[in-house]
Amino acid sequence: MLVGIGAYFGISRLSSSDSSPEQSPPAQPPPSTQTSSAPVASDVPQQYLGTWGSSIDNASGHHTRHLVIQQGEVGDTVLVLTADGPTKDGGTYHCVFTAQLASAPTGDGPLRIGPSTVTVAEPASACTPGAASTITLQPDGRLRRVNGEQLTYTKAD
Numbered sequence: 001m002l003v004g005i006g007a008y009f010g011i012s013r014l015s016s017s018d019s020s021p022e023q024s025p026p027a028q029p030p031p032s033t034q035t036s037s038a039p040v041a042s043d044v045p046q047q048y049l050g051t052w053g054s055s056i057d058n059a060s061g062h063h064t065r066h067l068v069i070q071q072g073e074v075g076d077t078v079l080v081l082t083a084d085g086p087t088k089d090g091g092t093y094h095c096v097f098t099a100q101l102a103s104a105p106t107g108d109g110p111l112r113i114g115p116s117t118v119t120v121a122e123p124a125s126a127c128t129p130g131a132a133s134t135i136t137l138q139p140d141g142r143l144r145r146v147n148g149e150q151l152t153y154t155k156a157d
Contacts, residue, residue, distance in 0.1 A: 041073060042071035042072060042073065043072065043073045043074055043101055043104040043105065044069060044070070044071055044072060044078055044101065044105075044111065045105060045107075045108050045109055045111075045137075047108065047137055048069050048109065048111060048135065048137060048143070049069055049070065049071060050068070050069065050155055050156070050157045051066060051067070051068050051155070051156040051157040052066065052067045052068075052069070052143055052153035052154065052155055052156055053065065053066045053067075053153060053154055053156045054066075054067075054151050054152060054153045054154065056085075056151070059088075060085070060086050060087065060088050061085060061086035062085065062086075063083065063084065063085030063086070064083070064084050064085065065081070065082075065083055065151060065153070066081070066082055066156065067079065067080075067081050067143070067145070067153055068080045068081070069111070069135070072100075072101055073101065073104075074100075074101050074102070074103060074104050075100055075101065076100060076101055077098045077099065077100050078099070078100065078101045078111075078113070079097075079098065079099040079100075079101075079113050079116075079135075080096070080097070080098050081095075081096065081097045081098075081099075081116070082094070082095065082096045082097075082120075083095045083096075083097075083127075087126060091123070093122060093123065093126035093127065094120065094122040095118060095120065095121055095122070095126060095127035096118070096119045096120035096121075097116040097117065097118055097119065097127075097129070097130065098116065098117055098119055099113045099114055099115065099116040099117070099130075099133075100113070100114045101113065101114070102114040102132060108137065109135070109136060109137055110134050110135055110136040110137075111134065111135040111136075112132070112134055113132060113133045113134070113135060114132050115129060115130065115131055115132050116129050116130040117129055130147065131147050131148070132147065133145050133146060133147035134146050134147070138152070141155065142154050142155070143155075
């Protein structure tokens with residue numbers, strides 16, 4: 001089974017670490033690093049943000065899909081997906097995809113997401129980049145992602 005963001009979605013936890021040596025903080029931060037209470041600029045409507053989940057059941061088994069939509073502007077990575085499930089040969093796959101916001105939505109959406117890239121592929125043969133997609137908030141609060149096929153997601157956080 002090949003998995004692509006164009007066909008399936010999942011969740012990924014974003015993390016970062018700083019491996020630089022610890023330094024004493026300056027008495028007052030330089031003007032360029034002072035923080036502001038202004039909101040982060042984002043073209044993604046608030047109701048789309050967060051972690052969403054779905055699943056697919058087919059002949060090879062149960063496949064989980066989790067999707068994280070985060071703040072960002074056009075050209076920023078706003079979508080991170082992880083797809084997990086069984087392969088036809090009895091193994092399992094784990095794929096993580098990222099995709100950028102392709103255009104600013106009007107009003108409350110829909111979100112137009114550009115083609116995805118594969119950031120984690122286990123095994124590599126199971127994960128392929130996907131085509132651009134559209135994500136729409138449904139009246140019942142769920143998200144629907146369409147790019148030829150469609151999958152509906154429920155808010156997980």
